[in-house]
Amino acid sequence: MLVNTKDMLIAGQKGKYAVAAFNVYNLETAQAAVRVAEKENHPVIIALGERYFDTVDVEGFAALVRVLAEKASVPVSLHLDHAYEKQSIIRAIRCGFTSVMFDGSKFDLEENMRLTKEITEIAHMAGVSVEAEIGSVARGAFSDEEEGDGTLTDPQSAKTFVEETGVDFLAASIGTVHGMYTGEPNINLDLLDEIRELVGIPLVLHGASGTPDEIIKQTIAKGICKINVNTEVSLAATSYLQKAFEQDQNKAAHLSVIMASMQEAMEPVMTKFVRLLFAAKA
Structure with missing residues (x-):
C-alpha cells in the first residue's frame, strides 16, 4: 500500500524504530527494496533523487x-530526495510522490527557512509531507551526491527552523557522510541528543553506508526515524556487474539474466539495513 511518509515515520517514532529510505535508479532497485520489505514485514521508503531526473522518466517511474x-x-512510500529546484518538487507532487525533500542547506538559515516554508505550504496543500535539512552532510568516497561542507546542525537553529517552516521531518547533520568514509567515522551522538530535546518531529539520518551498526542503533534510540541508504546498495550492484562481465568475457550473457542477478545481489545489503533499523523496536 502506498502511504504518506510522515505517517510511516510517526509510527517509527512511537515504536522507536527507523525506516530505510533506499535510493533507487531503475526497476531492479525498486523491486529489490519492496521485495526485501515484504520478506522482513517492515515498511520501506523508495527514494528518487532530483539528480536522476535526467536519466529516469519521473512520471513513468512514479507510476x-x-x-x-x-x-x-507492507506500507511503501515514494520520496523525492535532495531536491534543490521548486519545479522538481512540483513535478514530483503532481505525479504522486508522498513526500519531498527540499535541500536548502547551501543557503544561510534565514534564506533556507524562507524557501523551505514556501515549499512546505505548496506540498501540504497537496497532502504531501516535507523533509528539509540544516547543516550539511559531507561527501565521502563512491558518492554521487552534491559536495557538502560537513557543517553540523545547530540545535537551537533546528528548533527555530522547524517552528518557522512547518516541515514534517528534519535531516540532521551529526558527522555522517554521503558515500563511504575515507577515515574513521566521527558521529556526534551528544549533538543528536541536544537536537532531539528541542525538536519534536521525526529526525532523519543521511549517510548510513559504512556507518558502524552500533552507531546506527544508537541514533535510532536517540530519535532517528528515517535512514537513507544509497552507496552500499550501489556498490553491491556494480561489484556484481564487474564480476559477471569478468567471468563471462567470452559468453553472450543475456541482459535479462544479468539484471535479475544484479537485483538479487542488492537484496542482502538492503536486508541487513532493514533488520538493523527494525531491531531497536521497543
Whole structure:
C-alpha cells in the first residue's frame, strides 16, 4: 500500500524504530527494496533523487512505484530526495510522490527557512509531507551526491527552523557522510541528543553506508526515524556487474539474466539495513 511518509515515520517514532529510505535508479532497485520489505514485514521508503531526473522518466517511474506499492503487503512510500529546484518538487507532487525533500542547506538559515516554508505550504496543500535539512552532510568516497561542507546542525537553529517552516521531518547533520568514509567515522551522538530535546518531529539520518551498526542503533534510540541508504546498495550492484562481465568475457550473457542477478545481489545489503533499523523496536 502506498502511504504518506510522515505517517510511516510517526509510527517509527512511537515504536522507536527507523525506516530505510533506499535510493533507487531503475526497476531492479525498486523491486529489490519492496521485495526485501515484504520478506522482513517492515515498511520501506523508495527514494528518487532530483539528480536522476535526467536519466529516469519521473512520471513513468512514479507510476511504476505506485503499482509496486499497491501490490505490496507492507506500507511503501515514494520520496523525492535532495531536491534543490521548486519545479522538481512540483513535478514530483503532481505525479504522486508522498513526500519531498527540499535541500536548502547551501543557503544561510534565514534564506533556507524562507524557501523551505514556501515549499512546505505548496506540498501540504497537496497532502504531501516535507523533509528539509540544516547543516550539511559531507561527501565521502563512491558518492554521487552534491559536495557538502560537513557543517553540523545547530540545535537551537533546528528548533527555530522547524517552528518557522512547518516541515514534517528534519535531516540532521551529526558527522555522517554521503558515500563511504575515507577515515574513521566521527558521529556526534551528544549533538543528536541536544537536537532531539528541542525538536519534536521525526529526525532523519543521511549517510548510513559504512556507518558502524552500533552507531546506527544508537541514533535510532536517540530519535532517528528515517535512514537513507544509497552507496552500499550501489556498490553491491556494480561489484556484481564487474564480476559477471569478468567471468563471462567470452559468453553472450543475456541482459535479462544479468539484471535479475544484479537485483538479487542488492537484496542482502538492503536486508541487513532493514533488520538493523527494525531491531531497536521497543
